[in-house]
Amino acid sequence: MYVPIAAFDITSMVAVSVRSTIHFVLLILTAVILNACATHPPTPIQVNSQAHQASLQNTQQWTLKGRMAFKSPDDKFSANVNWQQIQDSYHLSLNTMLGINILSMHGDDDSVELDADGEHYQDTDASHLIWRITGWQIPVSQFPFWIKGQAASKDEAIYAKSGVIDQLIPRCENCNGWLISYKDYQKVDDIWLPHNIKLNNPMLGNQILIRVNQWIKQ
CATH class of the missing domain: 2.50.20.10 (Lipoprotein localisation LolA/LolB/LppX)
Known part of the structure; x- marks a missing residue:
């Protein structure tokens, strides 16, 4: 069966683009969650x-x-x-x-x-x-x-x-x-x-x- 090369290329490009977008969003969400869960170190005390x-x-x-x-x-x-x-x-x-x-x-x-x-x-x-x-x-x-x-x-x-x-x-x-x-x-x-x-x-x-x-x- 004949498949148009242009159509195949466009479909592949869309799939790659969607996967890249999802991967990018997941990276951003992971960074946000890790940042939210991180605890800030207490202020150091040093007194006389x-x-x-x-x-x-x-x-x-x-x-x-x-x-x-x-x-x-x-x-x-x-x-x-x-x-x-x-x-x-x-x-x-x-x-x-x-x-x-x-x-x-x-x-x-x-x-x-x-x-x-x-x-x-x-x-x-x-x-x-x-x-x-x-x-x-x-x-x-x-x-x-x-x-x-x-x-x-x-x-x-x-x-x-x-x-x-x-x-x-x-x-x-x-x-x-x-x-x-x-x-x-x-x-x-x-x-x-x-x-x-x-x-x-x-x-x-x-x-x-x-x-x-x-x-x-x-």
Whole structure:
């Protein structure tokens, strides 16, 4: 059977052109997908440890928003956490995913008030009040320092090569057995703050995990 040479050539050329176009489109799509899946490397941290600790000490007005998980031998829960600190005064609220309040507490160095389960409580010591109401043995007064990654003068701090604290062994009263670990430091304005904090006390069987969604410096 006779087949026109021109027709055969045109058909072949069209087929080659279509295959080339499809191949090109697939290459572009692959590049886009790979680029979308690629993770950007974290911003490198390099600070002077003493200068960084001084900056943390001077940061006394802030708000932390995130997620907290607590586990003890008798209890465990997770909640949204909102902690606002203004100098020595603080306000802490824990809420469920549905926005139902679990606990609200506000106070300063001299007094503390707590609302939970429709009841109102007062005390002069936040740690004692928390223990009285919930049974949790937590040194609340140290939390504003621990959350920021700030070490007290007597604490044993293990620094990463970048200059920020990797682990903290506090030496304060009622701090026996606690170990605080830090990960995922991110720069907030002009200071590096941890966004993943683990507080562990094997002696008490207590563990607190805090994942920070947002730091707000005021």
